[in-house]
Amino acid sequence: MKKGIFITIEGGEGAGKSTLIEQLSNTMVQKGVPFLTTREPGGIPIAEQIRSVILDRGNVSMDARTEALLYAAARRQHLVEKVVPALAEGRHVICDRFVDSSLAYQGYARGLGMDEVWNINSFAIQELMPDMTIYMDVSPEVGLSRIAGAADREVNRLDLEKRSFHEKVREGYMQLLQNHADRMVRINAEQSSEMVFREVLTAIERRFAGFFATDVKS
Numbered sequence: 001m002k003k004g005i006f007i008t009i010e011g012g013e014g015a016g017k018s019t020l021i022e023q024l025s026n027t028m029v030q031k032g033v034p035f036l037t038t039r040e041p042g043g044i045p046i047a048e049q050i051r052s053v054i055l056d057r058g059n060v061s062m063d064a065r066t067e068a069l070l071y072a073a074a075r076r077q078h079l080v081e082k083v084v085p086a087l088a089e090g091r092h093v094i095c096d097r098f099v100d101s102s103l104a105y106q107g108y109a110r111g112l113g114m115d116e117v118w119n120i121n122s123f124a125i126q127e128l129m130p131d132m133t134i135y136m137d138v139s140p141e142v143g144l145s146r147i148a149g150a151a152d153r154e155v156n157r158l159d160l161e162k163r164s165f166h167e168k169v170r171e172g173y174m175q176l177l178q179n180h181a182d183r184m185v186r187i188n189a190e191q192s193s194e195m196v197f198r199e200v201l202t203a204i205e206r207r208f209a210g211f212f213a214t215d216v217k218s
Contacts, residue, residue: 004034004086004087004090006132007133008098009021009094009096009136010100010104010134012140014138014142015137015189020197023197031213033092033213034089035093038096039095040075043078043095044078050073054070060160062157064106068107068112068120075102105158105172109166109171132183132184132185132208135186140166144159147159185203
């Protein structure tokens with residue numbers, strides 16, 4: 001059986017990742033493509049419990065290294081319990097955030113160092129990297145204004161950070177884009193969701209011909 005394709009969606013707060021993943025999910029359902037959507041941190045009970053600790057607005061005193069280690073722990077369990085089995089079954093996996101988030105948020109914005117955070121995560125993921133990463137680029141001003149206007153959105157500890165922190169997160173992602181141009185694709189997420197979706201579809205189909213095809217006969 002063909003191995004599934006692993007695609008991760010990255011971006012700052014309010015980039016529209018959830019909307020994009022819902023659009024991709026609907027398309028794959030319509031096409032009959034075997035797939036799985038999930039998120040980090042979370043996706044499975046253990047990782048969701050870790051998520052609740054990381055994003056709890058009461059945990060403002062959390063040390064940056066503690067935060068990085070918790071993300072890596074959740075990532076490891078999520079991979080072995082959910083992502084790896086799905087890929088082995090031939091299902092495509094679309095994941096909301098992965099290791100690039102840790103590199104941008106903890107490595108760059110928190111100042112721990114990208115190499116140091118990579119070392120933690122390298123142990124956790126055992127070299128399993130995405131086949132493609134879509135970076136939803138949005139300015140902190142636009143992203144945070146979207147969050148403020150979304151009454152039903154979960155407001156977490158990261159949303160309470162100062163704009164300067166979110167600006168550093170974006171800088172971190174830009175550095176990752178330069179270093180991993182073979183894997184990462186930048187999408188202007190300040191466009192309409194329809195335009196974003198069309199650009200993402202084009203990027204995926206250009207990278208993986210037949211990604212949305214299926215052998216299932218109607």
